[in-house]
Amino acid sequence: MARIEFGRRIQIARAIRACRAAVAEEVTTAFLARHPDWELKYGDRAREFGIKDAVYHQDFLAAAIECGEVEAFVDYCEWAARMLLARDIKPRFLSENLTQIGGQLNARLPAPAADIAASYLRRGVESCLQGGGKSEAEPIGKLEQLAGVYANAALGGHRQAALNLLLEAVRQGHPVSDLYSEVLQAAMRRIGVLWEQNEITVAQEHMATAITQFVLAQLYPLIEPPAQLRGRIVVTGVEGEFHQIGANMVADMLEANGWDVRFLGTDTPVGAVVAAVEEHQADVLGVSATLLFNIPNVVRLIDAVRARFRGKVQVLVGGSAFRLAPSLYEEIGANACALDLKSAIAAANGLASKKSVLVADDDAGVRRYLSRILEEAGYEVLLAENGKEAMRQLRAHPVHLVLIDLVMPEQDGLETIPMIKAAFPDTRIIAISGAFGATFLRVAKAFGALDTLAKPISRETLLRRVRQALAV
Numbered sequence: 001m002a003r004i005e006f007g008r009r010i011q012i013a014r015a016i017r018a019c020r021a022a023v024a025e026e027v028t029t030a031f032l033a034r035h036p037d038w039e040l041k042y043g044d045r046a047r048e049f050g051i052k053d054a055v056y057h058q059d060f061l062a063a064a065i066e067c068g069e070v071e072a073f074v075d076y077c078e079w080a081a082r083m084l085l086a087r088d089i090k091p092r093f094l095s096e097n098l099t100q101i102g103g104q105l106n107a108r109l110p111a112p113a114a115d116i117a118a119s120y121l122r123r124g125v126e127s128c129l130q131g132g133g134k135s136e137a138e139p140i141g142k143l144e145q146l147a148g149v150y151a152n153a154a155l156g157g158h159r160q161a162a163l164n165l166l167l168e169a170v171r172q173g174h175p176v177s178d179l180y181s182e183v184l185q186a187a188m189r190r191i192g193v194l195w196e197q198n199e200i201t202v203a204q205e206h207m208a209t210a211i212t213q214f215v216l217a218q219l220y221p222l223i224e225p226p227a228q229l230r231g232r233i234v235v236t237g238v239e240g241e242f243h244q245i246g247a248n249m250v251a252d253m254l255e256a257n258g259w260d261v262r263f264l265g266t267d268t269p270v271g272a273v274v275a276a277v278e279e280h281q282a283d284v285l286g287v288s289a290t291l292l293f294n295i296p297n298v299v300r301l302i303d304a305v306r307a308r309f310r311g312k313v314q315v316l317v318g319g320s321a322f323r324l325a326p327s328l329y330e331e332i333g334a335n336a337c338a339l340d341l342k343s344a345i346a347a348a349n350g351l352a353s354k355k356s357v358l359v360a361d362d363d364a365g366v367r368r369y370l371s372r373i374l375e376e377a378g379y380e381v382l383l384a385e386n387g388k389e390a391m392r393q394l395r396a397h398p399v400h401l402v403l404i405d406l407v408m409p410e411q412d413g414l415e416t417i418p419m420i421k422a423a424f425p426d427t428r429i430i431a432i433s434g435a436f437g438a439t440f441l442r443v444a445k446a447f448g449a450l451d452t453l454a455k456p457i458s459r460e461t462l463l464r465r466v467r468q469a470l471a472v
Contacts, residue, residue: 003068004116006331012113013062013296016105020062023104024054030100035093057101061120063292067325070120072292075324077124079196086198095128143169143178147186154208155191155200163215176222177256180249181341184212188245212245216252223256230258230352231283234276237266238289238297246319247288250344254286257345270297270304277305277313284314284351286344287334289321295332302333306376314351314378318344330463335378355470356380356398360390360413361405361432366455370403373459374466387411391419399427401469403453406433406440414443421448428469432457 004012028050032039038046057080064073077098081091102121106114146169153162166179191208194200235251237244244266251263262280264273266288277285285305289298302315317329318338329337336351338344357379359370364385371381382397384390386408393399402420406413417429431444434455441452450469453461 006068009066009068012109012116013066015109015113016058016062016065016117019105019108020055020058023058023101023108024051026104027054027097027100031097054097054101057098059293061101061117061124063295063321064120065116066295067292067328068331069325069328070123072324073120074123074127076292077127081128083196083198086196091128095125098125098128143174143182144186147183147190150183151187151190151208154187154211155194155204157207157211159211159214162211163218166215166219170219170222176219177253179219180253184215184249185246185341188212209245213248216245216248220252223252225255226258228258229260230349232260232262232280233284233286233348234262234264234273234280234282235286236264236268236273236276236288238287238294238301239267239269240294240297241266241289241291241319243288243290243319246290246341247286249341250286250288250318250338253341253345254348257349259348270301273301274304274308277309282313284316284348286316286318286348289317289319292321292325295321295328298334299332306333311376311378314354316344316347316351318347330460330467333376351378354378354380355400356382357466358382358384358390358393358397358399358402358404360384360387360402360408360416362386362408363405366405370457370462373462377463377466379466387413387416387419390416391423394420394424394427399424401428401430401466403430403432403466404449406431406444414440414447417444417447417449430465430469 028047031050032046038050042049060076061073064070064076077094081094084094085091098121102118105117105121108114109117146165150162150165153165166183169179169183170176188209191200191205195202195205233254235247235254237247247266248263251261255261260280262276262282264276273285276282287298287301289295298317298321305313305315314335315333316336316338317332317334320339322328322337323339326337336347338347357374359367359374359381360383361367361370362385367383367385371383374381382393382399384393387404388411390402390404394402404413404416413431413433417431420427420429429449430451430453431441431449432453432455433440433444438454441454445452451465453465
């Protein structure tokens with residue numbers, strides 16, 4: 001299936017959310033009519049939990065469609081099937097529930113939207129009937145054994161023992177950063193799997209989380225940030241996000257890497273985040289989202305930041321909500337995405353050095369259009385109206401990438417590209433043209449352009465190709 005345009009996906013997701021309460025009521029009523037023993041077994045909770053779960057399934061369905069990643073919904077269904085099976089509820093009941101939801105949505109949504117929802121639900125039902133797959137394998141690292149011992153201590157409520165394990169590791173010479181990523185992050189992932197498999201209670205999971213927050217507070221003073229400041233960053237979780245430990249660890253490790261950090265916690269209103277970014281004069285905003293259906297709140301926050309700061313603040317998103325939608329961050333306007341602690345630090349450090357792009361085009365409208373998109377994405381933009389001016393800019397400023405039109409007065413792009421390659425061999429070049437079809441673009445590549453783009457150029461295509469060129 002061809003990837004659906006982002007705006008259309010948002011419309012479908014909104015339509016699902018608009019009718020989810022009514023669908024949940026209908027689905028639960030029909031389900032309990034077919035399975036009266038559920039009300040005998042669970043009492044009033046049967047209807048309450050049935051409606052709640054049906055809403056939850058639709059939330060994840062809408063979020064997966066919004067992301068354009070059917071595998072994200074499959075992943076959710078596999079997780080739900082495993083979690084229910086561990087509680088003696090067969091996956092066929094979940095598949096039945098999803099099928100009922102599909103029937104209700106088919107009657108309520110217009111045909112194209114209903115067809116897309118049905119295709120996602122079919123994949124989810126298939127995964128349920130296959131038993132939900134297997135839980136993710138736990139990562140193996142040099143501190144794996146310590147992560148297991150720590151998890152057991154936290155689950156047992158032994159707060160001081162859990163802390164002593166890590167303090168002893170510090171005394172043995174293990175960097176605090178390794179303890180964050182290879183012990184605490186790994187232990188919390190392991191605890192999550194145990195809850196999913198119904199081997200621990202919600203109370204135990206909450207207790208382990210509270211102990212880990214205590215341990216983080218004790219390890220924090222041991223972090224020695226370098227003398228050189230990389231930049232200023234605000235780290236937060238969006239509204240509706242209650243998982244704090246991951247964002248907390250990222251904030252601490254960013255400080256250890258030379259960042260001036262303001263950590264706002266989670267479930268922070270958009271206005272408060274924007275105010276904090278302005279007050280802190282932040283270069284980067286780090287946004288955490290664990291649950292897929294919180295992506296709309298991430299979008300709202302990014303839009304507010306873009307409207308207020310006009311590209312002066314770069315946005316780094318992360319968390320498990322983005323794990324199965326690796327390209328989503330580009331569509332929602334973020335500059336980078338990270339899926340774990342180490343990649344978050346690397347991504348933030350990468351954003352610290354702002355990339356410069358020179359746009360050379362004789363059409364003032366094209367220059368304005370391209371520069372606006374690039375500036376909003378966090379790039380420093382220089383402008384030139386012909387090849388001669390482009391060469392002057394290159395001699396006066398460090399430039400990472402040149403976007404150059406091929407047909408310009410005084411000195412065209414085909415003449416200028418070899419000059420750039422000779423004088424600035426490390427500068428990447430993307431040739432752009434709307435004239436003479438692909439012929440000039442092929443010649444430009446032969447002359448040394450890394451990539452080519454035919455006009456008109458969409459925002460998504462421009463940013464994707466610019467990122468690819470700068471990553472080479």
